[in-house]
Amino acid sequence: MVDSIVRSHEIKPVIAFHEVSKWYGNVIGINKLTLEIGPGICGLLGPNGAGKSTLLQLATGQLRASQGTVMLFGEPAWNNPAINLRIGLCPEQDALYEWMTGREFIITCARLTGYRQSAARNRADELLESVGLTAHKHRVVRGYSKGMRQRTKLAQALVANPEILFLDEPMTGTDPIARRHLLDIILRLADEGKTIVVSSHVLYEVQSLTQNIVLMNRGRLIAQGHIREIRDLMDKHPHRIVLVTPQCRQLASILMTWPHVDGIHLAPDNRSMTVATRQPDAFYAQLPAKVVEHSWQIDEVYSEDDNLDAVFHYLVDR
Amino acid sequence: MPIAEQGYQHWSGRLSGHAWRWLAITHRGVQIQFRNRFLRYVLFAAWTPAFLLVCMLSIWGLLEQKSKWVSTVVQFLRFINPHVIAQPRYYRLDVWRLCYGYFMHVELFFSMLIVLIVGPGLISQDLRVNALPLYFSRPLRRIDYFLGKLGVISFFIGMVTILPAVIAYVFGLLFSLNWHVAVVTFPILLAAVTYGIIICISAGTLMLAFSSLSRNLRYVALFWLGFWFVSGVVSDVLISGHNQQLRSQYYHSAPVLQPSTGAPSGRLLSRQYWRQFHSYQFEAQLHDWRPLVSYTGNLNRLGNKLLGINDVWLKLAKLEPNRWRRSFLLMRFGGPWYPWYWSLALLTGLFLGSAGLLKWSIRSFDRMK
Amino acid sequence: MADAQMQPIIELKDISKTYGQVKALDQLSCVIPAGATGLLGPNGSGKTTMIRTMLGLVRPDAGTGMVFGLDIRSQQLDIRRKIGFSPEDDCLFPGVHGIEFVAYAGELCGMQSSDAMQRAHEVLDYVGLGEVRYRKVESYSSGMKQRLKLAAAIVHDPQLLILDEPTNGMDPAGREHMLQLADDLATNKGMSLVFSSHLLPDVESVCRCIVVLSGGKLLVQGDIGTLKQIHSGSYELRLKEAPGNYVEHITDAGCQVQINGEMLRVRLPDGLAPEMLWRQAALDHVQIRHLRPQRSTLEEIFLGAVERS
Numbered sequence: 001m002v003d004s005i006v007r008s009h010e011i012k013p014v015i016a017f018h019e020v021s022k023w024y025g026n027v028i029g030i031n032k033l034t035l036e037i038g039p040g041i042c043g044l045l046g047p048n049g050a051g052k053s054t055l056l057q058l059a060t061g062q063l064r065a066s067q068g069t070v071m072l073f074g075e076p077a078w079n080n081p082a083i084n085l086r087i088g089l090c091p092e093q094d095a096l097y098e099w100m101t102g103r104e105f106i107i108t109c110a111r112l113t114g115y116r117q118s119a120a121r122n123r124a125d126e127l128l129e130s131v132g133l134t135a136h137k138h139r140v141v142r143g144y145s146k147g148m149r150q151r152t153k154l155a156q157a158l159v160a161n162p163e164i165l166f167l168d169e170p171m172t173g174t175d176p177i178a179r180r181h182l183l184d185i186i187l188r189l190a191d192e193g194k195t196i197v198v199s200s201h202v203l204y205e206v207q208s209l210t211q212n213i214v215l216m217n218r219g220r221l222i223a224q225g226h227i228r229e230i231r232d233l234m235d236k237h238p239h240r241i242v243l244v245t246p247q248c249r250q251l252a253s254i255l256m257t258w259p260h261v262d263g264i265h266l267a268p269d270n271r272s273m274t275v276a277t278r279q280p281d282a283f284y285a286q287l288p289a290k291v292v293e294h295s296w297q298i299d300e301v302y303s304e305d306d307n308l309d310a311v312f313h314y315l316v317d318r
Numbered sequence: 319m320p321i322a323e324q325g326y327q328h329w330s331g332r333l334s335g336h337a338w339r340w341l342a343i344t345h346r347g348v349q350i351q352f353r354n355r356f357l358r359y360v361l362f363a364a365w366t367p368a369f370l371l372v373c374m375l376s377i378w379g380l381l382e383q384k385s386k387w388v389s390t391v392v393q394f395l396r397f398i399n400p401h402v403i404a405q406p407r408y409y410r411l412d413v414w415r416l417c418y419g420y421f422m423h424v425e426l427f428f429s430m431l432i433v434l435i436v437g438p439g440l441i442s443q444d445l446r447v448n449a450l451p452l453y454f455s456r457p458l459r460r461i462d463y464f465l466g467k468l469g470v471i472s473f474f475i476g477m478v479t480i481l482p483a484v485i486a487y488v489f490g491l492l493f494s495l496n497w498h499v500a501v502v503t504f505p506i507l508l509a510a511v512t513y514g515i516i517i518c519i520s521a522g523t524l525m526l527a528f529s530s531l532s533r534n535l536r537y538v539a540l541f542w543l544g545f546w547f548v549s550g551v552v553s554d555v556l557i558s559g560h561n562q563q564l565r566s567q568y569y570h571s572a573p574v575l576q577p578s579t580g581a582p583s584g585r586l587l588s589r590q591y592w593r594q595f596h597s598y599q600f601e602a603q604l605h606d607w608r609p610l611v612s613y614t615g616n617l618n619r620l621g622n623k624l625l626g627i628n629d630v631w632l633k634l635a636k637l638e639p640n641r642w643r644r645s646f647l648l649m650r651f652g653g654p655w656y657p658w659y660w661s662l663a664l665l666t667g668l669f670l671g672s673a674g675l676l677k678w679s680i681r682s683f684d685r686m687k
Numbered sequence: 688m689a690d691a692q693m694q695p696i697i698e699l700k701d702i703s704k705t706y707g708q709v710k711a712l713d714q715l716s717c718v719i720p721a722g723a724t725g726l727l728g729p730n731g732s733g734k735t736t737m738i739r740t741m742l743g744l745v746r747p748d749a750g751t752g753m754v755f756g757l758d759i760r761s762q763q764l765d766i767r768r769k770i771g772f773s774p775e776d777d778c779l780f781p782g783v784h785g786i787e788f789v790a791y792a793g794e795l796c797g798m799q800s801s802d803a804m805q806r807a808h809e810v811l812d813y814v815g816l817g818e819v820r821y822r823k824v825e826s827y828s829s830g831m832k833q834r835l836k837l838a839a840a841i842v843h844d845p846q847l848l849i850l851d852e853p854t855n856g857m858d859p860a861g862r863e864h865m866l867q868l869a870d871d872l873a874t875n876k877g878m879s880l881v882f883s884s885h886l887l888p889d890v891e892s893v894c895r896c897i898v899v900l901s902g903g904k905l906l907v908q909g910d911i912g913t914l915k916q917i918h919s920g921s922y923e924l925r926l927k928e929a930p931g932n933y934v935e936h937i938t939d940a941g942c943q944v945q946i947n948g949e950m951l952r953v954r955l956p957d958g959l960a961p962e963m964l965w966r967q968a969a970l971d972h973v974q975i976r977h978l979r980p981q982r983s984t985l986e987e988i989f990l991g992a993v994e995r996s
Contacts (some may be wrong), residue, residue: 047858048828145730173858175729175885176989201858204888284927284974291965299961300979312859326813326876329806329844333768333797342794350782450777452839455742455772456795457764 013038014164015059020068022054029054031105031219033068037197041190041210044199045308047316051219052199053092056166059197060089072164085113088157092168096141102128103137109156113217127155131185132290132305147178154185164195171205183208203308215315222315227308230315237305237314238262238276241283244300248273251296258286274304336462343466348473349442357435360475362639364428368482371421372489378413379493381406401637412630414490418510419627419653422479426614426621429475429517430546436474437525438538440467441680446533450680460599467526472518479514483507487664509624517617520665527672530679546613553612564583564602566596600655609654613668616661621657692916696721696847696879697741702750704736704903711736712747713903719881721874725890726883727989728900734883737900738849741881742767757847768796771840775851777832785835786811786820792839803842810838814868830861837868841878848872854889862889869893887985895951897985899992906992914988918981922961924951925977926968933971937964941966952981 020028030051046052057063058070061084070077077083097105100164101125106272110120128137131151136144144152150170157165167186171179186209190196200206206213207227215223215230231239245251248284252264252273260279267273277283280303291298304310351357377395380388381403395403416524444450453463481610487507528545529538609615622628631652638644649655693775697719704712712733719738728734739745741754743763752759754766780908786807793803811820814834819827827835840848850869854862870893873880890897891911899907907914926933930951934944937953940963945952953964961978968975983991 045859048830060736151757169856175851176887176986177729177993179885180990201856201862202886203859211909266787271759281927287970288965288973288975292969294954297932297962298965298978301975302977302979306976309859311730313863316860317910326841326872327809328876329802331798331802331806333843334799336764336797339795339797342791342800345800346783346787346791346794349787416874443780447778447780448774449778449780451772451774451776452792453776453795454744455767455770456792457767457797458795459764491917 015197016069016071016074017058018069018071020058020065020070022058022063022066027273028219030058030065031150033216033219033221033248035214035221035224037195037214039193039195040212041092041186041196041198043206043210043213043218044197045201045203045312046211046216046222049218050216052216053168055216056089056168056197056199060087060166074219085160086162087164087166087281088160088162090150090153090157090165090167090170093174096149096152099140101140102133102144102148104150105141106159108153109159113160115159123159127158130158131155132181145175146172147174147181150174150178150182151185154182156170158189162194165189165197167196167198168201170198171200179205203312207262207308211313213311216311217316223311227311228306231311234311234314237284238278239280239306240304241270241275241277241280242272242300242302242304243298244272245274245296245298246271247296251298254290254294260281272300336457336636339462340465340469343463344469344473347467347470351436351470351474352618354435355676357432357474360428360431360435361474364425364432365482366515367421367424368478368486371417371482371486371560374417375414375486375490376493377444378406378410378417379490379495379499382410382496399634399637400635401629403576408507410499411502411506412633415625415627415630418483418506419622419625419630421483422510422513422625423618425479425482426517426617428478429521430614432478433471433521433525434539434542434546437471437522438529438535438542440470441526441529442532442535442538444528446535460677460680463680468519468522471522471525475518475521476514477635479517480511483510483514502665506625509626513621513624516620516665520617520669523669523676525670527675527679527687530676548615550612553609553615556608556611557606560602560606560608564599565595568598575671576577594642596642596649600649603649603655606654607655607660609656610660610664616664619654619658619661620665622653623661627653628655650680691751694721695719697752697754697881699737699740699752700750702737702747702752704739704740704745704747710903712740713812714750715900715903715905716750717898717905717908719898720896721879723869723880723882723894725894725897726881726900727887727890727897729993731902732900733903734900735851736903738772738851738881738883741849742770742772747860751876768843769846771843771845771848772958773833773836773840773848773850773853779827779832779835781823781825783824784821785816785824785827788824788835789838789842793842796843798843804891805840806842806844809989810842811835814838815864828861829873830857830864833857833861833865834868837865841872845878847879847881849883851883852885853882853886854886866893887989891985897988901993901996904996906996907988915982915985919982920957920982921990922953922955922964923979923981924953924964924975925949925975926951927974927976931971931973933967933973936971940967 015035015037017035020033021031033051033055040228044052044055054063058065059072059077061080064078072083072087075083097108100108106124106127107120110123111117115123125134125137128134131154133148133151133155136148141149141152154167154170155168170186171182174182183205186196198206198209211227212225213223213227213230214221222263243251248266248270252266255261255264255275260282261275261277263276265274265276275283287301290296305314377388377391392403402413406413444453454460484507487503490503491497518664525542528541529535532538532541609619631648635644635647635652638647695718697717699718700716702712702715703710715733715737726734726737736745740747740752740759742765743759746760755769757766759766783791786804789807789811790800790803793806794800798806808820811817814837816831816834816838819831824832824835833855837850837853840850853869854865857865866889869880869882872878873893880893882890882894894911896910897907897914898905930946934946934951938944941956941959943954953960955963964975964978
């Protein structure tokens with residue numbers, strides 16, 4: 001289990017949770033959470049009931065922490081209307097004003113934020129351009145597909161040009177084409193220097209956005225940092241490295257003599273093998289030299305659990 | 319095989335044809351409705367008139383047999399004409415008819431209440447949670463679905479109309495101890511059961527049609543409530559307006575009694591002339607369309623026709639010596655006098671309209687999201 | 688066995704359906720074999736209409752179709768006996784217990800109530816809802832609801848199971864469980880599967896063939912393995928640290944290298960085998976952490992097909 005918190009950025013944190021707890025009556029939502037998030041994209045993961053939505057609500061100032069402090073840019077998040085201009089939330093729920101057109105909706109949001117009428121109109125056009133909805137902006141929201149609705153929500157989150165963006169399940173229900181668009185938009189926003197927190201259940205989407213994750217379970221923080229670093233720290237689960245080679249058994253007999261190899265599993269078709277090792281670094285370091293030395297033919301090498309799925313799986317104790 | 323296969327196993331049973339599929343829907347619907355405590359209270363309350371009906375029929379049976387227990391009870395029956403009590407056997411059919419008539423009149427109210435409790439969610443909830451694909455992706459036709467839902471309403475209406483009618487009939491027979499009674503009074507039972515079935519079909523299809531129009535069962539319930547009460551209120555208002563009109567017409571058509579010069583003109587009508595007003599009113603009622611506006615009034619009219627209430631009152635009114643009082647009785651108690659086939663036509667029209675509306679709202683998914 | 692696998696279970700020929708102005712299906716012809724097939728397509732491509740046509744819920748304006756050899760126009764009820772459908776929306780009506788819901792679903796198909804109840808218990812155990820079967824359905828989490836819908840779809844033991852977005856909104860553990868169930872049914876229990884989803888990795892892990900629709904027309908159809916062409920001579924390569932000299936050295940040796948973040952795309956010249964990469968790695972003291980021949984992903988196939996249309 002990862003006990004230490006791996007810090008990925010040494011810059012001053014943008015979002016800081018310090019010993020935050022939140023309970024609803026007897027039910028605990030978040031339990032003594034200490035977390036710091038810096039600029040860039042951060043993936044927020046966790047099974048159902050882990051407290052992700054509570055965390056987002058605390059960060060956006062919708063809920064007050066029962067204990068501890070939530071700071072954004074060094075200021076408290078709760079009861080601080082001024083900070084709302086610097087944060088944007090793209091919620092999971094789909095409650096838009098159905099009778100308005102996309103353009104009217106964004107204009108309304110802009111006016112609510114404080115833009116004057118003409119400035120609001122320009123801002124709306126700008127935003128719709130940046131999310132790629134210019135072609136559909138005069139269509140009523142009721143007729144939008146799921147992808148277009150997500151982009152509208154993203155546009156309204158960007159109205160005040162915030163420095164922090166919270167995206168709650170931004171790509172659910174969208175088809176692969178819309179997902180590609182949204183991905184590009186989010187990556188572009190991150191390049192502009194914003195801090196983006198993406199909460200999602202779909203692990204491969206998070207992985208295509210960022211390598212930096214925050215993993216929660218049962219209201220507690222379990223892991224934070226770069227996926228690979230977390231994986232390397234998880235020594236309870238040996239790494240599984242797959243080697244595809246026609247000389248399986250030959251290789252296996254030699255690899256078994258290496259001290260850091262814990263076990264080898266041969267595939268039934270004798271074309272590949274899975275090596276289990278707790279010291280992947282040492283294994284990889286030795287491999288190229290031995291390949292050349294023994295003239296092995298290794299067609300493929302890859303790790304089965306170097307990805308987010310495996311990390312999630314191991315940490316959430318399934 | 320020493321180790322049994324765990325996990326998914328295939329099923330080799332047979333799937334039945336869809337003749338009885340509606341029964342599965344009805345059964346499950348009724349089961350769910352019974353969990354509603356309020357409904358159970360209403361059903362319980364609806365059985366009180368049934369109990370009274372049973373008592374009345376049993377008492378009449380005892381009267382016929384001139385049993386000694388009757389004498390104590392007779393003093394409570396003073397509202398009935400003493401002629402009638404003196405000849406129980408002659409008036410048996412009429413009294414039974416009247417008892418059933420009043421019973422069904424009260425149970426009509428309870429039926430409407432039950433439809434209000436049970437009905438709104440039947441289709442509107444399926445629309446709200448999008449459960450229709452669940453039904454129609456199975457080998458089920460639309461008609462099975464509708465019949466099943468209608469069955470739920472019919473079950474509860476039947477429980478308060480048909481079932482008590484049958485039980486009361488059996489008790490009445492038992493207490494008269496005369497099997498000849500069965501032969502004579504059987505048409506009454508048949509009429510009551512037919513009336514119950516008509517209520518089921520008419521109110522049921524109407525409620526299903528309303529239910530299919532909205533996803534929110536509160537709106538449907540309000541709509542039904544409105545339809546039920548407002549139609550009744552409008553009908554009453556129209557009738558009393560009509561009565562006012564009749565009264566003034568009658569007043570103006572009366573001969574002037576005391577012409578006098580110099581004195582303010584007026585028409586004083588004799589008391590006898592006013593008594594004749596009742597028969598004037600009665601004549602007007604025979605072709606009055608205004609009661610047709612009330613939905614329950616229509617059902618009532620059909621029920622009266624089936625049970626022959628009008629004839630009963632005509633017979634009973636003959637006992638009244640006073641001509642004018644006779645008209646008064648007929649008009650006040652004899653029930654609506656307009657032709658029954660008007661009501662039948664109206665109800666048939668409503669039924670066809672509801673069926674059409676149902677078919678239109680639950681089109682086979684061509685427009686479903 | 689191979690023949691039985693390849694026998695088509697659904698054949699649609701020139702199916703057209705128009706709703707007012709919108710052409711939902713435009714002369715669609717496709718053949719779906721036995722086994723697990725993925726149904727992909729952007730929003731509005733006609734996937735839902737196609738599923739409804741297969742179920743016989745929608746009458747096509749033109750064209751013919753056969754499902755298990757039964758005509759979709761005239762033998763709809765027989766077709767529906769053999770199909771189980773798990774719709775996309777939350778279709779559970781409140782107030783019933785899980786076991787009642789599944790038994791009801793069975794009774795609606797025509798099972799006797801005792802059969803339906805027995806089968807409901809069996810099926811709920813199989814999908815992993817055995818412990819919560821007596822709870823009301825509104826208390827279920829989203830993952831449990833999806834599995835309940837799956838249970839309701841298989842209670843009458845259909846030959847074809849159609850799943851519409853079965854992993855929508857589920858957390859990773861629930862998704863894994865669902866995919867495992869779908870895979871088990873398709874592979875081991877001999878049930879054919881049509882899996883309609885937007886999540887391409889899910890489709891890839893369960894299905895063998897895919898059908899891609901767009902604008903009411905068929906774009907691509909075929910075995911995933913065949914569609915994912917291997918680009919011979921191209922490899923994906925990832926090293927432990929920044930490449931440094933390594934890239935220069937292999938470029939000098941004649942390779943074309945493209946850098947995508949931390950992944951390198953290396954195209955070896957003809958005649959050179961991957962051993963050369965290992966040799967260079969040994970010389971430069973770098974760790975090769977990932978080396979695989981480049982394959983197009985399902986996403987690339989999909990996006991490419993849609994763009995081409």
